[in-house]
Amino acid sequence: MKADIPEHLPDIWGDEESLVRVFTNLIGNATKFTPEGGNIMVGVQPNSHYITVRISDTGYGIPSDKLSLLFEPFFKVNGQNERGSGSGLGLTFCKKIMESHQGDITVMSKEGEGTTFVLEFPVQMHTEEAS
């Protein structure tokens, strides 16, 4: 796994256990759905409004007609025959958790090429310092 994470990043305020769950699921999925010899990359880019995290893999990818169903409870691209174990709930929780942190999660994927999940966390405004 490759990581490109700047040393100094703004703080994110949130529920640690929930946010760890988001990362555990996304990195776990990337691992589960990438064959041996593939790559998994985590990149973090801050700007003044958002911290953007990209978790990419060079795995099996997701057919474009399935992308809109991905965050639905129990959805698995290949149904019960899906690779590895899993309930199909991980991404549903990721979406809920990101929304409850005023953030967002989106996905880009190409079948046979790989998948990228993008997380956006709002940067805390230090308004009390300005006043």
Ligand SMILES: Nc1ncnc2c1ncn2[C@@H]1O[C@H](COP(=O)(O)OP(=O)(O)OP(=O)(O)O)[C@@H](O)[C@H]1O
């Ligand atoms: N990185 C990925 N590459 C290819 N397919 C993916 C990827 N991430 C998710 N998927 C597809 O989306 C489905 C739903 O993912 P989700 O994390 O919600 O469930 P799961 O990993 O199957 O089970 P759980 O997370 O509940 O243990 C997966 O079963 C898989 O079909």
Ligand SMILES: [Mg+2]
């Ligand atoms: Mg999962």
